Amino acid sequence: MLILLVGYLAVTQPEFATTYNLMSILEANSVLLLVATGLTLVLLCGGFDLSVGAMLALSGILLAELVRSGANYFLAAVLIVVLAAIVGGLLNGLLIGRLGLSFFVVTLGTMSLFRGTGQVVTEGQSVNLYDIQAARTVGSGDVAGVPWLTVVALTVFVVAVLVTRYTGYGRMLYAVGGNAEAARLAGINVWAVRASTYAVCAGTAALAGVLEASRLGTAAPGAATGMELTAASAVLLGGTSFAGGSGSLIGTLLGTLFLGVISNGLTISQVSSFWQGVVTGLVLLAAVLVDRLRTTRVRPRLWRTGRRPRPAGASVSA
Known part of the structure; x- marks a missing residue:
């Protein structure tokens, strides 16, 4: 779908396939990629986080207040990301992972x-x-023509991919999301794994808030309203299941790029920005429908063969 969309826009919109426009797409969606990366880990464990947009806005405000009071910009950014991860782990993580409260109610x-x-x-x-x-x-600088925002977002993304693919922690994410009881019997601390995903998600949202405030040159309490839904669209489009246990960060990257290309295509086609919300909503509904159809198709096949599903990305030995 992404390839077809890019091909169509490249043919119908001459200004789309320019280096400047492609870099603009990457820069504009770097913040979304950061949020979606953290949210993917939460969904892999079968949870969800509605607070990422609010955390993004609050982090930008705290950065502005600290820097304007005389604090070093980079030290303030690191402090905010660390504090956000701690708060996310203690509030969302413990209440959901340890006490078993509804992730919808807690994150709301x-x-x-x-x-x-x-x-x-x-x-x-x-x-x-x-x-x-x-x-x-x-916010507006670059490295060899690549925006700093994109460099930071891709660095975090690559680290997250390596962790989920090649570490025991990554295998535990899939195990907990696939079958929490089986994971517990295998010796995995289920609540701690779930709590850690909310901590990571809050940290990536805070880093996204720092970058977004730097890009816009201002921090506002109403920033990133609806970001959680857009990030969810990107994650679900990438194939991560709401039920947990299956999905990949590479899919999240493709989902983010798909939404970014749609938004950019509508803009250069001079379509009203109000339609972007309509398209995002339709895409989210389509992603949920595809996930549902895929799940109902896989389960009967597994029932007939007598095999249990293995989490995507998990090794045979795991």
Whole structure:
């Protein structure tokens, strides 16, 4: 689908297949890729996080407040990402993983908590970051023509791919998402694995907030509204199941690029930006439908053969 979409736009829109436009697509979707990467780990364990957009907005606000009070930009960014991971692990992770509360209710509550905290800190106003040199460098600078935002996002993405594919922790993610009880009997600390995914997801959302505030030159409490749904669309389009236990980060990358190309194509085709939300919603519905059809097709086949499904990406020995 992505190849067909790119081919169609390249033929019908001459300005699409230019180096400048392709770099713009990568830069504009780097923040989405970061959020979707963390959200993929949560979905692999059979959970979901509605608070990623609010965490993104709050992180940008905290960065602006710290930097404007005299703190070093890079130290402030690292501190915010670490604190976000701790908060995500303690709030979402423990409440969902340890106490077994509904991930929908818990993350809906933390979404309101983070968004409200941003409103309180700024009194509903935006905070300017454009006069901070380090923020301008990260937000609009590049390395050999590749935007810094894209470099950071791809670095985090590659690390996440290596962890999920080649480490024991990655195999535990698939095991917990595929069958939590079997994973527990195999000696895996199920609640700790689930809690860790929410910590990682909060950390990547915070890093995305730092980059987004730097790119825009301002931090606002209402930023990234609806980001959680867009990130979910990218993850589900990439083949990660809502039921957990199957999916891949490579698919998440393709889903992110697909949404980015759609948005860019609508823009250069001079289609109203209001339609982008309509398209995103339709794509999300289509992704859920495809996931449902795939699941119902696989289960009867496994029942007939008497075999149990093996989590995608898991080795035979695992």
